[in-house]
C-alpha cells in the first residue's frame with residue numbers, strides 16, 4: 001500500500017527541552033509539550049494561574065478538571081490560537097506564542113485538535129471533509145488520495161458513510177469523522193477536547209479504543225481533555241488534574257485515583273461539596289444578591 | 296451539486312453577462328457607430344457653435360459620415376474652429392460644400408450637416424470648408440422676435 | 454458631558470472597526486494570489502452569489518424597465534418628445550438604476566447569505582478548525598468569495614440594464630405605440646459607450662468590491678453565536694445599502710464633473 005508514502009511526521013528536529021522540571025513519577029522519554037507557569041486572563045478574570053505541565057512524546061496524557069476550569073483554553077494555548085498573559089509554552093522545542101504565522105502553520109501541520117463539537121465543514125461530504133487537509137497541503141494524485149481517505153474512514157468504521165453530509169450524521173459519527181480528518185495527515189500529536197461527552201457507552205468505548213490504537217500503531221502523542229474519569233483513566237498513561245487555575249494533582253491514573261488530596265478526591269468521586277467551588281465566582285453574597293431586588 | 300452542472304451554470308451566467316454588456320455597448324450605446332474608419336480631417340469656422348460638442352455627428356443627406364473631433368477658439372478672428380473626422384469611405388465630397396450646425400428635433404442634440412456644392416475637386420485631408428452657417432441660438436431668436444414686435448407696436452399705435 | 458464622552462467612544466470604536474475592516478481587506482487581497490490554484494472554489498462562489506441571484510435581478514430589471522417606460526412616456530408625451538423614451542430609459546438604467554438597484558438587491562440576497570454562512574462557520578468552530586489544520590481561512594474561505602462578488606456584480610448589473618431596456622421597449626413600443634426606430638436610434642445616438650456604459654460598469658465594479666467586502670467582514674467579525682450572526686447579517690444589509698447610495702453620489706459627481 002502506498003499510503004505509507006506520506007512523510008513520517010516525527011522525522012523533524014527533536015530538540016530536547018532543557019531545564020524542564022520533570023515530576024518524579026512522570027514516565028521517562030523526551031518532552032513534546034512543555035507548559036511552564038502559564039497565566040491566562042480573560043477580561044479581568046484569571047482562568048489559569050501559574051499552570052505547568054509536561055507531555056512526554058508518544059504517551060497518552062489525560063487532562064481532567066471541572067467544567068469551566070480552563071481545559072479548552074489550555075488546548076487553544078498549546079495550539080497557538082490564544083496567547084498566554086504570562087508564561088511559556090514549548091511544543092517540540094518551539095515557543096508557540098512567539099511563532100510567526102508561517103511557522104505556526106508549519107507546526108500545526110504536525111498537530112491536530114479535535115474540537116469539542118467536531119467542527120466538520122458542513123458544505124463538504126464526509127469523504128471531502130477527511131480529504132480536506134490532504135488537498136490543502138499536498139498534491140497527492142486523486143487515486144492515492146482516495147485510498148488514504150478510505151483507509152482512515154475504515155479506521156473509524158465509517159467507510160460506508162463517505163457520501164453523507166455532516167448534517168446527516170449523529171453526534172458520535174461526526175466525532176469519528178472529525179477523528180479521521182485529524183489523523184489523515186498522520187500528525188505527531190492529537191489533542192482531543194472532550195471526546196466522550198454526549199456519547200453512548202458503546203461509542204465511548206469505540207472512541208477510547210481508537211485513541212489507544214492510534215497511539216500504539218502510529219506513535220501519535222495524545223492529549224485527552226475530559227471530565228469523564230472512568231473512560232479517560234482506562235486509556236491514559238498519565239493524568240493531570242486541573243483546578244483553581246493550576247495543576248492540583250498528577251500521576252498515573254491509579255495514583256491519581258488513590259490520591260488523598262481533598263481537591264482530587266472531590267473530583268474523582270464526584271462529590272458536590274468540597275474545596276472546588278461549584279459556583280461561578282461572584283463579588284456579592286447570595287443573600288445580598290437576592291435581597292438587592294427589593295428596593 | 297454535481298461539479299459539471301455547476302460549471303455549466305457558471306459558464307452560462309458569465310456568457311449571459313458578457314452578452315448583456317455587448318448588447319449595451321452595441322445596441323444601446325454608440326460603440327458600433329462611434330468609430331469612423333480611415334478618417335481624414337477637415338475644418339470649418341463658425342461664428343457660433345451653440346451646443347455642438349466633440350463626438351457630435353457629422354451628416355450628409357441625413358447619413359452619418361463622420362464626427363466632430365475637436366472644437367477650438369481662434370483668437371484672431373473670434374471664431375470657433377471645428378475639426379471633423381470624416382470616414383475614409385466618403386472620398387468624393389465636393390470641395391465647395393457648405394457646413395451648417397443643425398438641431399435634431401426642437402430640443403435635440405446638435406450636429407454638423409454638409410450640403411454638397413458643385414466643385415469638380417473633392418475635399419481632402421486638412422481642407423477647410425469655406426461656406427458655413429452657425430447654430431441658431433434659441434434665446435437670440437426669441438430676443439430678435441420680441442425686439443421686432445416691440446419696435447413694431449409703437450408705430451402701429453400712433 | 455457624559456453624552457459627549459459616549460459619542461466620542463462610539464466614534465472611536467467605529468473608527469477602530471473600520472481600520473480592522475481595512476486591514477482585513479488588504480489581507481484578503483493578498484490572499485487572492487493563491488486562488489489560481491483554487492479556481493474551482495471561485496467558480497463555486499460565482500454560482501452562489503451570481504447564478505442564485507440571477508432570477509431576482511432579471512425579474513426586478515424587467516419591472517423597473519417597464520415602469521420607466523410608463524413614467525417616462527407620460528412625462529415626455531407632454532413635450533411631444535416621446536421619441537426620446539428609449540434614450541431616457543437606457544440612460545437611467547445604464548448610469549444609475551442598473552448598478553445601484555443591482556447592488557441593493559445583491560446586498561439583500563447574496564451579501565446577507567455570505568455573512569450568515571461565514572458567521573455560522575465561525576460559530577460552529579469550522580473557521581477555528583481550519584486554522585488548526587494550518588489552512589488560512591482568509592485564503593480558503595474569504596478570498597474566493599470576495600473575488601466571486603467582484604466578478605458577479607458587473608455582470609448582474611449589465612443583465613439588469615439590458616433586460617430593463619427590453620422592458621422599456623415592451624411597454625413603450627409594444628403598449629404605448631412609440632416608434633421602434635426612433636426608440637432605438639435616439640437611444641444609440643444619446644448613450645455614449647465611454648461616458649455612460651463604462652461609467653456604469655465602473656460603478657458596479659466598485660459596488661461589487663464594497664458589498665462583498667462588507668458581507669465577508671461582517672461574517673468574519675461576527676460574535677460567534679446565533680444572535681451575533683443575526684446582528685451581523687442585519688448590519689451587512691444596512692451598511693451595504695448606505696455605502697452603495699453614498700458611493701453612488703460621490704462617483705456620480707466625480708464622473709459628471711470629469712466630462
Ligand SMILES: Nc1ncnc2c1ncn2[C@@H]1O[C@H](COP(=O)(O)OP(=O)(O)OP(=O)(O)O)[C@@H](O)[C@H]1O
Nearest residue numbers: 042043047066067068069070071072073074194227
Ligand atoms: N474567549 C473568551 N472570553 C472570555 N472568557 C472566556 C473565553 N474563553 C473562555 N473563557 C472563560 O474561561 C473559562 C474556561 O473556559 P474553558 O472553555 O477553557 O473551560 P473548559 O474547562 O473547557 O470547560 P468545559 O469542560 O465545560 O468545556 C470559562 O469560565 C470561560 O468563562
Ligand SMILES: [Mg+2]
Nearest residue numbers: 071072116193
Ligand atoms: Mg471545553
